[in-house]
Amino acid sequence: MKSTSMINEKFEFKCVQCGECCRAGFKVTIKKEDVKLWKELEKSEILEHLKLDPECISLKEFNYHMDKDGSAVMKSKMLTNSNNLNVKLNNLVDFIHKKHDYQGSGSYPLDYFTIIPNMRNNPILIPKSYEIILEGMKLGLNYIINLDSRGFCPFLKLNSCIIHEFKPFDCKRFPFGYNGNLRNDNYFLALCKGLKRKNSNEL
Secondary structure (H helix, E strand, O other): OOOOEEEOOOEEEEOOOOOOHHHOOOOOEOOHHHHHHHHHOOOHHHHOOEEEOHHHHEHHHHOEEEOOOOOEEEOOOOOOOHHHHHHHHHHHHHHHHHHEEEEEEOOOOOOOEEOOOOOEOOEEEEEOOHHHHHHHHHOOOOEEEOOOOOOOOOOEEOOEEOOHHHOOHHHHOOOEOOOOOEOOHHHHHHHOOOEEEOOHHHO
């Protein structure tokens, strides 16, 4: 398998497939380009390990609160076009119900409700197809890798990523952030065996 190599001003990185990042419990958000590639390659085995990100359907995200009957009610009546927003919310809930399979709650409870009536504690909502993910993204939904009960990536087998050649963009850029820098130098240096600080004489 081809290794991933990256470099910035202070650090150099070459993936040695140690699996440490896969065991760290990071949230991996799926990009549209990831979905299109997996769809093109007919990687249906990846689809079953993707889920709707519970945070993107939290009541807080939509400025709603839970009413006594378990339904979502807008927090601020001062918002304009509130009726239209409620219609959009109902359509979104309907889309989630019809196009996703509910598989219970995840291992790590979340302390907020979702826009799905009476649903909380990290719901596992698996999209039924890659087309549905792309449709959901157009509606503003996010999708992530569904970690296993240990908080490990499900694609980690025998300390190696079984989808390394076509892993998500978030994984490809690891351990660097979107700006090309490390989010926490000491943490990632300790975690990642393929990350090294460049020789100070080269800086």
